[in-house]
Amino acid sequence: MLDTPIVHFDNVVKKFGSFTAVEKADFQIARGEFLAIMGSSGCGKTTTLRMLAGLEDPTEGNILLDGEKINGKPTWERDTPMVWQSLALFPFLTVQENVEFSLKMRKVPKGQRRERARKWLDRLGILEFADRNISQLSGGQRQRVALARSLVTEPKILLLDEPLSALDAHLKVRMQSVLSGLQKDLGITFVYVTHSMSEAFSMADRVVIMSRGKIEQIGTPEEIYREPRNRFVADFLGSSNVFDGSLKSSGNEVWQIETEHSSFTLKAPSEVQKTDGSPVAFAVSSENMSLAAIGTPWAGNSIEATVVGGEFAGASATVFLETDQGQELKVQKGHDELKTVDIRAGQKLLVHWLPEHCHVLPGE
Amino acid sequence: MNTRPSLFSLTFSLPLLIWQLAFFLFPLAFLVALSFWTVRNFQMQPNFDTVNWVKIYSRSVFWDAYFRTLLLASFSAALISLAAFPASYAISFKLGENAKRWMIFVLIIPFFTSYLVRVYSLQVFLSDAGILNAFLGYLGLGPYSMLNNSFGTLTGYATLCLPLVILLQVFSLNFVNRDLVEAAHNMRCGRLRTVLEVIIPSAKAGLVIAGLFAFILSFGDFVSPLYLGGGNPPTLSIMITDITKSGQQWPRAAVVALTMIATLLTVAFAAIKFAYREAGK
Ligand SMILES: Nc1ncnc2c1ncn2[C@@H]1O[C@H](COP(=O)(O)OP(=O)(O)O)[C@@H](O)[C@H]1O
Ligand SMILES: [Mg+2]
Numbered sequence: 142m143l144d145t146p147i148v149h150f151d152n153v154v155k156k157f158g159s160f161t162a163v164e165k166a167d168f169q170i171a172r173g174e175f176l177a178i179m180g181s182s183g184c185g186k187t188t189t190l191r192m193l194a195g196l197e198d199p200t201e202g203n204i205l206l207d208g209e210k211i212n213g214k215p216t217w218e219r220d221t222p223m224v225w226q227s228l229a230l231f232p233f234l235t236v237q238e239n240v241e242f243s244l245k246m247r248k249v250p251k252g253q254r255r256e257r258a259r260k261w262l263d264r265l266g267i268l269e270f271a272d273r274n275i276s277q278l279s280g281g282q283r284q285r286v287a288l289a290r291s292l293v294t295e296p297k298i299l300l301l302d303e304p305l306s307a308l309d310a311h312l313k314v315r316m317q318s319v320l321s322g323l324q325k326d327l328g329i330t331f332v333y334v335t336h337s338m339s340e341a342f343s344m345a346d347r348v349v350i351m352s353r354g355k356i357e358q359i360g361t362p363e364e365i366y367r368e369p370r371n372r373f374v375a376d377f378l379g380s381s382n383v384f385d386g387s388l389k390s391s392g393n394e395v396w397q398i399e400t401e402h403s404s405f406t407l408k409a410p411s412e413v414q415k416t417d418g419s420p421v422a423f424a425v426s427s428e429n430m431s432l433a434a435i436g437t438p439w440a441g442n443s444i445e446a447t448v449v450g451g452e453f454a455g456a457s458a459t460v461f462l463e464t465d466q467g468q469e470l471k472v473q474k475g476h477d478e479l480k481t482v483d484i485r486a487g488q489k490l491l492v493h494w495l496p497e498h499c500h501v502l503p504g505e
Numbered sequence: 506m507n508t509r510p511s512l513f514s515l516t517f518s519l520p521l522l523i524w525q526l527a528f529f530l531f532p533l534a535f536l537v538a539l540s541f542w543t544v545r546n547f548q549m550q551p552n553f554d555t556v557n558w559v560k561i562y563s564r565s566v567f568w569d570a571y572f573r574t575l576l577l578a579s580f581s582a583a584l585i586s587l588a589a590f591p592a593s594y595a596i597s598f599k600l601g602e603n604a605k606r607w608m609i610f611v612l613i614i615p616f617f618t619s620y621l622v623r624v625y626s627l628q629v630f631l632s633d634a635g636i637l638n639a640f641l642g643y644l645g646l647g648p649y650s651m652l653n654n655s656f657g658t659l660t661g662y663a664t665l666c667l668p669l670v671i672l673l674q675v676f677s678l679n680f681v682n683r684d685l686v687e688a689a690h691n692m693r694c695g696r697l698r699t700v701l702e703v704i705i706p707s708a709k710a711g712l713v714i715a716g717l718f719a720f721i722l723s724f725g726d727f728v729s730p731l732y733l734g735g736g737n738p739p740t741l742s743i744m745i746t747d748i749t750k751s752g753q754q755w756p757r758a759a760v761v762a763l764t765m766i767a768t769l770l771t772v773a774f775a776a777i778k779f780a781y782r783e784a785g786k
Contacts, residue, residue, distance in 0.1 A: 196687055216690045229688035233706040235784045242702075243692035274783050290692075 145208045147172045147298055147330050148193060153202035155188050155354075162188045164354040165202070172297075175324050175331045177345035179338060185354040186334040187226075190300050193332065195219045207297070222291040223300040226307075228283055230275045230290070237262065237271040240289045247294065261289040265319075281312045288323070298330040305340065317344055338378070342366070350374055358504075369424055371504030381424040382470050383502070388421050395496060398423065401466050405442045407499035422505035427471040429498035432460065432482045433491045443493035446470055448486050460484050462492060533766070540759040547753045561760045567744070571764070574740040577655065578724035581662040585670050586716040588663070593674035594700065597681075609675065612668045623664050624732050631657055631733065653735030661729025666719040673718060677711020678704070713780035720776075721769055741765055 146169035155163040163185045191197040195216035240258040262268040265285040324331045342362040350357045358370040369375040386400035446462035462470045543552045631651040641647035689703040727742040748758045
């Protein structure tokens, strides 16, 4: 029982009329895992979470919770507490009464209810506000009430729908560490929906990337970052340059890729099989590209491009360039490295990178 | 918060203020003065005499009518609120946007016809040989006495208040945050329990105010207690007309009217205070 996944989405489809909000979602969530579902607004994240909570019925496929099929089971018969984006705290109850609510529904005796609610309020550092009205609390305090209210029944899984989106940046980061700390201490499964990459990547064990109802990639933050599966993910991460071409020769060690710019060499990927002549797309992280003056001798891959502009934030800068063929490139470097080249707009530069820094997109 | 009224808001609320002064406060002040006048040889004379207050307040007929009216209006507010709620709930939570709009339209229609006409037509339904008794007789029941008693009065109050109470309830239920309802379900609160634990508390202010309207309209109504309730024993509004008819006793009628206004103000104040009471400190 312990090694069955706590959640199994078995080819789940959700349609609203003729509109497909979630397309063939097929994945599992391990016990005690922190899983983030990430994607831009309207891609079906909330719908996926709501199906797990029992607030929406799948059109096709099955959802298994703890190995048991739960399709059609109303939300009040499931143990899948959720934290709403709007928090959905009851304004007509005090903080304490909010936290006691689900215990009351489970017919826990009054004294015990009170004790357990106070324990969780204390754990989240808001015990002093127990008798207050919700409207008297700050955003961060309300957040903690919502968490206490969902955790007070000590569930095996907690669903969170963009719970931090209303908080300012500072508070957001603080709540992120509260959340990851709680999840580690309690050892329960978190399913966390967010449109923010930094939230997903800083907290989650694994991330599901969705776009337009489809799951584009599932993996650990590191896997996704190092090996984006397709162009969408590479673009979404925002720090990769994607090249299209066709496979000219596939040796054991290196591949030669013919593109509209020139021919590039890359390290043969072990997990991707392609025949010569078939189309190939590969990504190069903007951090792995370097800039040099035209004419500098360079072994590896290189391409000429014109500087369009730059973005300077903190310790590093991003230089935006465009090739003669019109492809946009991004190069991210520390200020020291950029001192040696002239990066004024209109300047033509050599962009270069090593074969081992090319990542073939297997999903393209 | 700064509560000093701005010139802008004053400009817009000024007509309302003038209206309130002209048609509520001045007549009220006049009514207060009138209640201390005296009547001699069917002529009213300006005076400052507490005789009217003493006379009215020492009569048990007055107190009987007072408590009967209070009880009838409270019953009316409670029963109509209860009867309206399932309908309002269904309209707000179960109907689609289009059907909802149609229902709101349908609820406004009764106000197109005069209340008096509707009450007269109810006599045809409720009388001993009326449509309802004929129908019940057909089923082997009755006849029941439904006219010239409290049942008749309350039926009249319902025709007066029910559509308005449903409308007010629907509007307040429409404002209930649907996330709260789902959150309650998510925490093991079943459908019926959610109505009691979440929906009613969320919509409390609007529901109380809907009930308050039913109370106010029933408390002051003259038509239903007279034409459906039979007028005897009287309610306060009937008593006012009786008093004025007997010997020009306008000052004594003023005492009854002022007592009614004081009661309504007290009830309205208490209801609004209750409606907006918040949880916690
Ligand atoms: N109840 C519904 N009826 C019709 N369309 C819906 C409903 N709920 C969501 N959608 C649509 O499904 C898509 C995905 O919605 P949602 O899961 O809320 O997106 P996300 O949470 O990723 O922003 C959106 O295009 C939205 O308009
Ligand atoms: Mg959403």
